[in-house]
Structure formats: structure tokens, C-alpha cells
Amino acid sequence: MAFFNLKFILAFGYCSISFVIYTLLIIMLLKNWKDFKSAFFRIVIADYFFNLLTWLNSMITLRIPNGTCKDCVLSNLFASLGKDNQYTSSFLFFCYFLHFGNAYFQYFMVTLMSLNRTTSIFFYFVNEKIWKFLFPFSIVLIIGITTFCARTILATSPYYLYNEVLDMYYIKSDSNILPAYYNILYFMAFSVASSIFLNVIAVIRLKMIQNQISSVERNLLLVTIFSxxxxxxxxANTFILQIDVQRATILGQAAQIMLPFASDFLTISQPYILLFVSSKVRTGFFGMYLKKYEKSINSWGFSKTGGFQSGPASRSTSKVTRF
Known part of the structure; x- marks a missing residue:
């Protein structure tokens, strides 16, 4: 009797490792807060908690049930939490709400990073003062938007159901969830369009005043662009699946294969981007946890000028202060 299928084991493995790295990175930021105290890193820390919530909640609503086959150890547990169990809905309804709500949190936080980088380039003298009020307002705003747009989910009675064809369990509700689902799609489109617009005008503005902006701002803008x-x-992967419902095209089939990984990339990519782009984050991280590898690891990544270095730093670059 197996515990889980191979797909779950693979995804759980790389996500667990990534969240260990992610958590260690956040601990490093907090421990050295005097060096990283800025609105951008407040957003990074808030994004970590939203991503962690997303991942943990997905264990209940998606990953563990989808990874449980008919003969798996947890099969009887999910079978008992079916439609006829009067306690199932009270256990699942909040998790099911978060299953929808976390999409708002994740997309909003990336857009918030883009907004932060844009204001830092346009209003670099007063940016931190602006975000002293804008950051808490934004967090309250997204919680309010999420609650309003996904409120119909709170009235559902979700339960687990077994799919014989795919040999897995999944969460289901007999209530109409389409309005809440379409609200997510609209919000995703708005967030992506906003991020693109903000990043484009930030890059254009940066080209105009590049001598007045530090390498810190340039590299953090690059972090935002990658995110x-x-x-x-x-x-795009989600929209392709909505257009090609029958998976009749190669693009639709590819999107179906990439679906679980696309969500994972959005959830766990932030620590890798920060470590790759920001040498200050990289130095702090490896200096705290892997000090003997600090010099060799820090020679990879982006220098003050934003150029990529792929080997030991030369004398001319080793003296440059990096971020």
C-alpha cells in the first residue's frame, strides 16, 4: 500500500526544499533588518507569509487529495469526508475559501512590488514615506477585495470525491462557484496588465534618470521584472486552459501539463530571484548559513552595474559595492 503517488512526492520534495530556503532567507532579512529596512522588503516578507499560507492550504484542498490513490494509506480518510459526512463542510469551507482567495494574494503581491519599484524611481526622495502608509493600506485592501470577490465560497459545502479515471481524490462543491472563479480570472488579468504597465514605465523612467538612481533600485527593479x-x-497558462477547455490543441495539452508547476513557480520563485539578482541578499544569506562558500557563491549574479558575472570576480569588480 503506497502513501502517495509519484507526482505528489516530486512536487512536495522540491516545494519543501524551496520553503526551507525561503524561510531561512526571511530569517536572515529579519535578523539583519537594519540593513534591509525598506518598503520593498516589507512586501517580500508579507509575500512570504501569503505564499506559505497558499502552499499549506493547498495540501488540504489540492495536493494531498490529488496525490492519494484508491489504495493509498489516506484513501479511507478522504472517503469518509464525503458529501454525507455532516462535519466535512465545517472543516473544509474555510480552506476552500482560501483556495480561491490565495490567488488574489499572490497576484496582488507581485503587482504591489511593481508599484513599489515604480514609485521608488519616480519619487525616490519620498518613496519610503509614501509606503509607510501605502503598505498597510494595500494589505487591508487586498484582504477586503478577496473577501468580497470570493464571498460566495463561504456559503458552499465542499467535500471530497474520488475520481476513478484519474485515481485520485479532489475537492468539490455542489454550489455554483463559477462567479467566484471568473472574478479570479478578471483580477489576474488586471494584475498582470498593471504589472506590465508599471514595469515598462519604470524602465523608461530609469533610462532617463539612470545617473540619479542607485544600483540598489536597478537590481530590485530587476527582481520585480523577473517576478x-x-x-x-x-x-497565461490559466487563460490557455480556459480557452482550450477540451485540450484539443498542443498548446492546451502543454498548459495542462504545466498547470501544477506554474502555480509552484509563482509560489516558490521569490527566494531564488532575490539570491540571484541581489548580491547584498546573497552575501547576507551565505554569510549567515554557509560562510565558507560566501566568496565563491557571491561571484555569481548581478554586480552594481546590473551586469551578470559568471565566475570569480576580477579585481576591478571585486571592489565594487554590490546590492
């Missing part, structure tokens, strides 16, 4: 690219990829 936005992953946001676009995940959203």
Missing part, C-alpha cells in the same frame, strides 16, 4: 514574468507565465 512579473513568472506572474505572466502562470496567468
Amino acid at each position: 512579473s514574468i513568472i506572474q505572466c507565465f502562470a496567468a
Whole structure:
């Protein structure tokens, strides 16, 4: 008797490792907060908690049930939490709400990063003062938007059902969830469009005043651009699946295969992007956890000028202050 299928084991493995790295990165930021104290890293920390919530909640609503076959150890548990169990809905309804709501959190946080980088380039003298009020307002705003747009989910009675064809369990509700689902699609489209617009005008503005902007701002803008690219990829994958419902095209079939990985990329990509782009984050991370590898690892990534270095730093670059 197996515990889970291979697909679940693979996804759980790389996500677990990624969240260990992610958590260690956040601990490093908090421990060295005087060096990273800025609105951008407040957003990064908030994004971590939203991503962690997304991943943990998906274990209940998606990953573990989808990874459980008829002969798996947890099969009897999910079978008992079916439609006829009067306690099932009270256990699942909040998790089911978060299953929809977490999409709002994830897409909003990437767009919020883009907005932060744009304001830092346009209003770099007062940016931190602006975000002292804008950051808490934004968090309250997205919680309010999520609750309003996904409110119909709170009235559902979800339960687990077994799919014989796919040999797995999945969460289902007899209530109409389409309005809530379409609201997510509209919000995703708005978030992606906003991120693209904000990043484009930030890059244009940066070209105009590049001598007045530090390498810190340039590299953090690059972090945001990479995050936005992953946001676009995940959203495009979802939209393709909506267009090609029957999976009749190669594109639709590819999107179906990429579906679980697209969501994972959006959830776990942030620590890798920060470590790759920001040498200050990279130095702090490896200096705290892997000090003997600090010098060799820090020679890879982006220098002050934003150029990529793929080997030991030369004398001319090793003296440059990096971020």
C-alpha cells in the first residue's frame, strides 16, 4: 500500500526544499533588518507569509487529495469526508475559501512590488514615506477585495470525491462557484496588465534618470521584472486552459501539463530571484548559513552595474559595492 503517488512526492520534495530556503532567507532579512529596512522588503516578507499560507492550504484542498490513490494509506480518510459526512463542510469551507482567495494574494503581491519599484524611481526622495502608509493600506485592501470577490465560497459545502479515471481524490462543491472563479480570472488579468504597465514605465523612467538612481533600485527593479514574468507565465497558462477547455490543441495539452508547476513557480520563485539578482541578499544569506562558500557563491549574479558575472570576480569588480 503506497502513501502517495509519484507526482505528489516530486512536487512536495522540491516545494519543501524551496520553503526551507525561503524561510531561512526571511530569517536572515529579519535578523539583519537594519540593513534591509525598506518598503520593498516589507512586501517580500508579507509575500512570504501569503505564499506559505497558499502552499499549506493547498495540501488540504489540492495536493494531498490529488496525490492519494484508491489504495493509498489516506484513501479511507478522504472517503469518509464525503458529501454525507455532516462535519466535512465545517472543516473544509474555510480552506476552500482560501483556495480561491490565495490567488488574489499572490497576484496582488507581485503587482504591489511593481508599484513599489515604480514609485521608488519616480519619487525616490519620498518613496519610503509614501509606503509607510501605502503598505498597510494595500494589505487591508487586498484582504477586503478577496473577501468580497470570493464571498460566495463561504456559503458552499465542499467535500471530497474520488475520481476513478484519474485515481485520485479532489475537492468539490455542489454550489455554483463559477462567479467566484471568473472574478479570479478578471483580477489576474488586471494584475498582470498593471504589472506590465508599471514595469515598462519604470524602465523608461530609469533610462532617463539612470545617473540619479542607485544600483540598489536597478537590481530590485530587476527582481520585480523577473517576478512579473513568472506572474505572466502562470496567468497565461490559466487563460490557455480556459480557452482550450477540451485540450484539443498542443498548446492546451502543454498548459495542462504545466498547470501544477506554474502555480509552484509563482509560489516558490521569490527566494531564488532575490539570491540571484541581489548580491547584498546573497552575501547576507551565505554569510549567515554557509560562510565558507560566501566568496565563491557571491561571484555569481548581478554586480552594481546590473551586469551578470559568471565566475570569480576580477579585481576591478571585486571592489565594487554590490546590492
